[in-house]
Amino acid sequence: MRVAELSRRTGVAVPTIKYYLREGLLPPGELTSPNQARYSEEHVRRLKLVRALLDVGGLSVAAVREVLDTMANDDKSMFNVLGKVQHNLAGQLAATEGERQETASRIAHELIERHGWQIKPGSPPLASLITALATLIELHGEDLLELLDAYADASERVAEFDIEYTRRGADRADAVERMVIGTVVGDAILSALRRLAHENEAARRLTGG
Amino acid sequence: MRVAELSRRTGVAVPTIKYYLREGLLPPGELTSPNQARYSEEHVRRLKLVRALLDVGGLSVAAVREVLDTMANDDKSMFNVLGKVQHNLAGQLAATEGERQETASRIAHELIERHGWQIKPGSPPLASLITALATLIELHGEDLLELLDAYADASERVAEFDIEYTRRGADRADAVERMVIGTVVGDAILSALRRLAHENEAARRLTGG
Numbered sequence: 001m002r003v004a005e006l007s008r009r010t011g012v013a014v015p016t017i018k019y020y021l022r023e024g025l026l027p028p029g030e031l032t033s034p035n036q037a038r039y040s041e042e043h044v045r046r047l048k049l050v051r052a053l054l055d056v057g058g059l060s061v062a063a064v065r066e067v068l069d070t071m072a073n074d075d076k077s078m079f080n081v082l083g084k085v086q087h088n089l090a091g092q093l094a095a096t097e098g099e100r101q102e103t104a105s106r107i108a109h110e111l112i113e114r115h116g117w118q119i120k121p122g123s124p125p126l127a128s129l130i131t132a133l134a135t136l137i138e139l140h141g142e143d144l145l146e147l148l149d150a151y152a153d154a155s156e157r158v159a160e161f162d163i164e165y166t167r168r169g170a171d172r173a174d175a176v177e178r179m180v181i182g183t184v185v186g187d188a189i190l191s192a193l194r195r196l197a198h199e200n201e202a203a204r205r206l207t208g209g
Numbered sequence: 210m211r212v213a214e215l216s217r218r219t220g221v222a223v224p225t226i227k228y229y230l231r232e233g234l235l236p237p238g239e240l241t242s243p244n245q246a247r248y249s250e251e252h253v254r255r256l257k258l259v260r261a262l263l264d265v266g267g268l269s270v271a272a273v274r275e276v277l278d279t280m281a282n283d284d285k286s287m288f289n290v291l292g293k294v295q296h297n298l299a300g301q302l303a304a305t306e307g308e309r310q311e312t313a314s315r316i317a318h319e320l321i322e323r324h325g326w327q328i329k330p331g332s333p334p335l336a337s338l339i340t341a342l343a344t345l346i347e348l349h350g351e352d353l354l355e356l357l358d359a360y361a362d363a364s365e366r367v368a369e370f371d372i373e374y375t376r377r378g379a380d381r382a383d384a385v386e387r388m389v390i391g392t393v394v395g396d397a398i399l400s401a402l403r404r405l406a407h408e409n410e411a412a413r414r415l416t417g418g
Contacts (some may be wrong), residue, residue: 052344
């Protein structure tokens with residue numbers, strides 16, 4: 001298909017498609033003349049993935065490129081590819097320093113140990129967790145920390161479903177794509193559902209007495 | 210305290226504090242001379258909240274100002290204030306159009322009905338949920354939708370703890386602040402925990418056979 005058809009199929013404007021091509025988010029089409037290229041179903045699929053990562057996931061163009069590069073890497077074991085993609089999707093929060101960071105780090109490691117989780121040192125979401133916990137302690141003492149185990153239990157259950165869904169992929173490329181989509185779009189869905197559940201819980205408590 | 214002390218106590222640079230004052234994110238200090246103002250513990254607390262919303266929550270300066278304005282509004286009932294603050298925190302995703310959006314809307318409403326949730330029409334997280342579901346359907350058909358009930362169950366359990374924590378506030382202002390912090394920092398914590406749980410679940414399945 002021509003670029004106009006690719007645009008029509010995906011709802012992405014032609015200048016935007018050309019920008020993604022220049023930025024390497026989309027592989028070049030097959031040249032049919034010096035100024036015209038032909039695009040495939042693979043481009044439709046890739047373009048939809050790029051839009052999901054940018055719009056729903058809120059990733060930067062550079063972060064999307066890194067995720068796509070890692071997804072394309074066939075040299076690594078499946079586990080390594082999944083790990084590296086997750087690494088790029090982590091959206092790691094900047095670390096702070098000082099006493100609160102140390103307290104937060106201790107609390108995070110105790111939580112992981114209590115739940116028996118196998119986590120590599122230097123895991124990016126672990127660093128994000130520690131920073132978020134440090135912010136919480138800074139703002140409100142350690143009061144909210146008793147919610148942590150409930151949060152961890154909920155995350156555990158959700159993760160089992162997520163991994164099951166990833167494993168259902170037709171092949172390795174499909175499995176990696178499922179994980180990327182599940183992580184990014186799944187975050188948006190969970191965030192929306194948690195807010196809806198807040199609204200319901202508040203309404204229930206107010207009307208129920 | 211002087212602005213230098215406020216900066217030292219919070220780790221926020223003096224020019225940044227002045228920017229927040231100009232943007233209305235921080236109430237003015239008490240003038241002690243035409244060029245000097247005195248700041249209180251209230252400023253320390255507010256400044257930490259502003260940083261959490263900007264850094265951990267990723268909110269824009271305009272969104273933070275709206276949240277703070279709503280928090281300060283004493284005319285409204287507690288329920289209205291909580292609702293409006295949640296409204297501003299929703300980070301609503303832009304709606305898309307077409308058939309997939311309609312399918313996503315139907316799926317979202319059926320989910321809410323199945324779980325017996327009381328949700329007002331026009332709820333911003335409902336709109337975000339519908340857009341995220343439409344993205345998912347666009348990318349991968351309706352395959353992942355069977356995860357939705359597990360996600361909703363997990364959100365329900367988390368929300369019960371969240372609301373309980375909010376209600377423990379010393380007064381109305383404290384309760385609203387707890388909700389703001391719990392929502393924004395809680396999202397960051399849940400996102401990190403879900404990724405850690407993915408890492409653990411993948412490791413467990415690989416090592417466990």
